[in-house]
Amino acid sequence: MERQDIEVFLTLGEELHFARTAERLRLAPASISQTIKKLERRFGAPLFTRTTRRVGLTPLGRQLLDDLGPAYRQVEAAIERAITAGRGETGELRLGYMSAAVARRMLALIDTVRGHAPGIRVDIRETALSDLYGPLRRAEVDLSVLPLPVTEPDLTVGPVLLSETALLAVSASHPLARRAPVTADHLTEQTFLFAQGLPGYWVEHHLPLARSAVSVTTLPGFQEMLAYAASGHGVAVVGAQVEQFYPRPNLACLPMEGGSTFDYALVWRTDDLSPPAAAFLRHVVSSGRPPTL
Known part of the structure; x- marks a missing residue:
């Protein structure tokens, strides 16, 4: 028959x-x-x-x-x-992410992918700003959603999942708190706060307005950056999600001239893309344009 x-x-x-x-x-x-x-x-x-x-x-x-x-x-x-x-639509997929807004976007995508590929079991793990590439390189995750730019010879950058406006985080009592938007002239001689371990090209990319006479102080992580900024010990370039997910009583987030953004994209080890990871990427690409905060 x-x-x-x-x-x-x-x-x-x-x-x-x-x-x-x-x-x-x-x-x-x-x-x-x-x-x-x-x-x-x-x-x-x-x-x-x-x-x-x-x-x-x-x-x-x-x-x-x-x-x-x-x-x-x-x-x-x-x-x-x-x-x-x-098709790779079965097995375990370990996803890394950084920040609350990325987690919300990623969880929505996971629900969509599960609807098309219920055989994929997804495990999510948070990545620290001070150790952006570590979980990937140690093979603790298969894919990671990381803030751009990522210019690493052993890592490949895929589709952007989220784009948010870049803001300047300062103490509410800082002189800049009364200025909006912040211009390049306002940033002269400011101390910028960044997490330790970030590549030089990443730091330079996120200083688009600081063209002269600035210094950089590195701190253990993202929460320390916000604490220092709120106490007046420097300024930090942050994403718009800080106002919603990481508010502090004495922290002000100001728009900056130029409209720069934080973009978060899927990244994986260039020579090691597992079948479930490839299947996840296919469904992400078909899901449409990334949201903007």
Whole structure:
């Protein structure tokens, strides 16, 4: 029996109605009748009883339905599992992320991907600003959502998941707190706060307005940056999410001239993209443009 013959027989055995079977399989009603007649010739006996009012299974038809149905469903399930595995849509995926806004965006994407690839089990892990590339390089995660730029020879940058406006975090009592937007002239001789361990190119990229006479102080991490800025010991370039997710009583976040942004993209080890990670990337790309904060 060919696959279509099996599908026609099983569907008619469930529906017991030629027109509904044809509609369900998107075939012509005449094709359903021809297939059943062909099968009945092969088996040498009727599979269905037909009257003007109803269609029923003969004892042979009932026996074939009971024997064939479960076996066919097992075959279909095996084929589907093989296709899913071949596409990488099964297995464990470890995702790294940094910041609350990225987590919210990523969790929404995970829900979408699970709807298309339920065989992928996703484990999420937070990454510290002071150790951006460590989890990837130590193979603790398969993909990580990191703030750009990422210019590392062993890492590949993929699609952007989130873009947010860059703001200047200062103490509420800082003279700059009364100025908006902040211009390059306002930033002369300011001390900029950054997390330790960030590449020089990353720091330079996020100092777009500080063109002269500035200094940089590095601190253990992001929370320390905010604490120093709130206490007047420097200024920090931060994303717009700080106002929503990391507010502090004495911290002001100011718009800056130039409209710079923080962009967060998926990054992976160039020579080590697992099948589940590749499947996740495919679904991310098909999900549309990234949101902006």
